[in-house]
Amino acid sequence: MSFSAQEMVEKTRKIVAPWKEKKGGLIPILQEVQKELGYISTEAMETISKELKIPKSEIYGVATFYAQFHLKPRGRHVVRVCRGTACHVRGSLAVLEKVKEITGIQENETTDDLRFTIEPVACLGACGLAPVMMVDSQTFGRLVPGKVQGILDTFR
Amino acid sequence: MPIFRSHILVCGGTGCSSSGSQDVQKVLRDEIAKRNLDKEILVVQTGCHGMCEMGPIVVVYPEGTFYCRVQASDVPELVGEHIVKGRPVQRLLYSVPEDASRVPFYKDIPFYGKQHRIALKNCGYINPDNIEEYIARGGYEGLGKALTSMTSAQVIDEVKASGLRGRGGGGFPTGLKWSFAAKSPGPKKYVICNADEGDPGAFMDRSLIEGDPHAIIEGMMIGAYAIGADEGYVYCRAEYPLAIERLKTAIAQAEEFGLMGTDVLGTGFNFTLHIKEGAGAFVCGEETALMGSIEGRRGMPMPRPPFPAVHGLWGKPTNINNVETWANVAQIIVNGGAWYASMGTEKSKGTKVFALTGKVKHTGLVEVPMGITLREIIFDIGGGILNDRKFKAVQIGGPSGGCLTEEHLDLPVSYESLTGAGAIMGSGGMVVMDEDNCMVDVAKFFLEFTQRESCGKCVPCREGTKHMLLLLEKITSGRGTMEDISTLEQLAEMVREMSLCGLGQTAPNPVITTLRYFRDEYEAHIRDKRCPSHACTALLRYEIDPETCKRCGLCAKNCPVSCISGSRQEPYRIDQEKCIRCGTCFQKCPFGAIGKN
Numbered sequence: 001m002s003f004s005a006q007e008m009v010e011k012t013r014k015i016v017a018p019w020k021e022k023k024g025g026l027i028p029i030l031q032e033v034q035k036e037l038g039y040i041s042t043e044a045m046e047t048i049s050k051e052l053k054i055p056k057s058e059i060y061g062v063a064t065f066y067a068q069f070h071l072k073p074r075g076r077h078v079v080r081v082c083r084g085t086a087c088h089v090r091g092s093l094a095v096l097e098k099v100k101e102i103t104g105i106q107e108n109e110t111t112d113d114l115r116f117t118i119e120p121v122a123c124l125g126a127c128g129l130a131p132v133m134m135v136d137s138q139t140f141g142r143l144v145p146g147k148v149q150g151i152l153d154t155f156r
Numbered sequence: 157m158p159i160f161r162s163h164i165l166v167c168g169g170t171g172c173s174s175s176g177s178q179d180v181q182k183v184l185r186d187e188i189a190k191r192n193l194d195k196e197i198l199v200v201q202t203g204c205h206g207m208c209e210m211g212p213i214v215v216v217y218p219e220g221t222f223y224c225r226v227q228a229s230d231v232p233e234l235v236g237e238h239i240v241k242g243r244p245v246q247r248l249l250y251s252v253p254e255d256a257s258r259v260p261f262y263k264d265i266p267f268y269g270k271q272h273r274i275a276l277k278n279c280g281y282i283n284p285d286n287i288e289e290y291i292a293r294g295g296y297e298g299l300g301k302a303l304t305s306m307t308s309a310q311v312i313d314e315v316k317a318s319g320l321r322g323r324g325g326g327g328f329p330t331g332l333k334w335s336f337a338a339k340s341p342g343p344k345k346y347v348i349c350n351a352d353e354g355d356p357g358a359f360m361d362r363s364l365i366e367g368d369p370h371a372i373i374e375g376m377m378i379g380a381y382a383i384g385a386d387e388g389y390v391y392c393r394a395e396y397p398l399a400i401e402r403l404k405t406a407i408a409q410a411e412e413f414g415l416m417g418t419d420v421l422g423t424g425f426n427f428t429l430h431i432k433e434g435a436g437a438f439v440c441g442e443e444t445a446l447m448g449s450i451e452g453r454r455g456m457p458m459p460r461p462p463f464p465a466v467h468g469l470w471g472k473p474t475n476i477n478n479v480e481t482w483a484n485v486a487q488i489i490v491n492g493g494a495w496y497a498s499m500g501t502e503k504s505k506g507t508k509v510f511a512l513t514g515k516v517k518h519t520g521l522v523e524v525p526m527g528i529t530l531r532e533i534i535f536d537i538g539g540g541i542l543n544d545r546k547f548k549a550v551q552i553g554g555p556s557g558g559c560l561t562e563e564h565l566d567l568p569v570s571y572e573s574l575t576g577a578g579a580i581m582g583s584g585g586m587v588v589m590d591e592d593n594c595m596v597d598v599a600k601f602f603l604e605f606t607q608r609e610s611c612g613k614c615v616p617c618r619e620g621t622k623h624m625l626l627l628l629e630k631i632t633s634g635r636g637t638m639e640d641i642s643t644l645e646q647l648a649e650m651v652r653e654m655s656l657c658g659l660g661q662t663a664p665n666p667v668i669t670t671l672r673y674f675r676d677e678y679e680a681h682i683r684d685k686r687c688p689s690h691a692c693t694a695l696l697r698y699e700i701d702p703e704t705c706k707r708c709g710l711c712a713k714n715c716p717v718s719c720i721s722g723s724r725q726e727p728y729r730i731d732q733e734k735c736i737r738c739g740t741c742f743q744k745c746p747f748g749a750i751g752k753n
Contacts, residue, residue, distance in 0.1 A: 023470065026452035027435055031394070058453075065454040065611075067436030068394055084356030085551060085587045086513035088601055122438060122605060123356035124395060127513040127585075128171045128208025128520050137397060139174035 075117035084123030092131035098145035168201040171208030203367020205280035206521035279367030298486030317493025319505030324478030336465035340473035345385035355554030357585035361479035365399040369406035375482030438609035457657035500526035504570035514587040553582025556662030558669030594691035606663040617660030620651035702727035704749035711741035
């Protein structure tokens, strides 16, 4: 998924349009932009600033405050290994290490072929199935390091 | 309306879905259709039963037969045997861990025996995507009663009489909170549902919304009527896509049924409800930060007062409650405050949902009356410790909570008793630990979390948690000194006293309680350079037992730093200087000749 600067500006404008007269739109706009473009580009932030008449610094501040927003392109598949308490005491660190070993990247990094991004997550709220990991929107529970390769192989 | 002779309930919660319940449901519907049973048997997707570990869960009514870990491949047998021939499939029934005997019925399973379900009343019983099933279970009766026969002051009095306190962790009396917002003047007020469940180890809010979204909506509308609000927000984590989807469906249905919108039930009461997705910041669970986030700003807490009841969302009087608190409201209105107050202890009334996780046999959501002991929760409901190991501690209240030990097992659970022992009720996460869990590592784990999630606005929290974490890292890597312990204690006290919001004020709790109850473990790390639970890798020593070693060489072949030497003639040994303690040799040895110390 890659867009030209012009396309990014146009797509962002469309997303901002319905929020012009309403309050509290910045976070939903950023969420929508990220869904559309895959990340929050400089062009997108500049467009939001112009359209909503709020300083770029404020938009940058909000975009960097929340863990969900990314200012760089991400992989096609996002892997989140739950690092919550319940998963921690049932061995999630070993699962995370296995994911890092297989993909060759660290948390918050993306593989060169843009296949995987590893994102840290505090808790996925599926503690009953600990340890858990999520690839895109699919959840996998009761993991052991040995199961990781098989799961990642299904995401091309 | 068609009458069915049997209903098959398949759990569609997040836990069961990730164990494969969507496939089970699909195959089940196909199988029922294939056998031309679709006029007799109805397949219903429900919310969470709480026993996620045993999922996917399938319950067959009217008998109430409870099947665990059902896979798609089990479905033809289940239909053929149970539905067609009336014989329950023994191998899929719940099995008691002690004697492997099978328990056929839902009501007889020990996990549910001591529970008392109010907030979770409908979870697992009804299809959350169907408002009619909610209404059939008495839903929207509370709203009707409040709107048509009670004044707003009477509603507040009823909630006050119930003794209900904030279930998000603070424990502030709900009725009193409402009365503040009701007294604030102004035509525009808001109600907010805090569904930003960020505590690692807690998932009751998620299950409540996924399993019974209308209960939360109804509670919010009663609250809105009581304080004079006409607009509401549910602030939900974006990590909970299913909860958001169910809530959207529920709102649309309530509007369609005339239970939300303008002139509800012809009483002149107006209400609209919006959903706001969080964007991944733990601190947004704090009410002032949460409102900042709804307004589109960085979610940073503000000093209070002014309280939200006076100056809240967009400067208007606002009442914020947690998901579980809202879920109790409608039943309090229907059954009366005295009914709710008849359960629990003197100061903590009613029931509380706990997320029981970690090293227990049955993990899941449990709703119990206040005043029950930890022993009953962990051993009677949770079935005891996994693999029958020894209980060591239970961490209550998430990153803001504390670790309690064996001596607290008979403590009756209430807001006061937990705070007295050094933990907090918090959101109700209960993580059980056994002897393999290192308490210093656990404290470090929570500090890593709070340090990362600190919003950075006030110095004590931003800098204090960082330095506490550095000290804990120093200790777990074997470089600690005894002085570090007293520095930790000083820092903990400072951060607790001086931080702006609840995140910082409670962040030192895991450190304070582990220092209080497990000081010897800290000292072992420092003095003996040893981790008694073998959890801190930097302090581990891997050694090869020359007697058991068969000299196969697998360890040496797999060692990433080539620190193992030996040959067919002499046993292999590890060079401790070069060893990086990765544990590869330990995993690879087929003869169990490698030990950890």
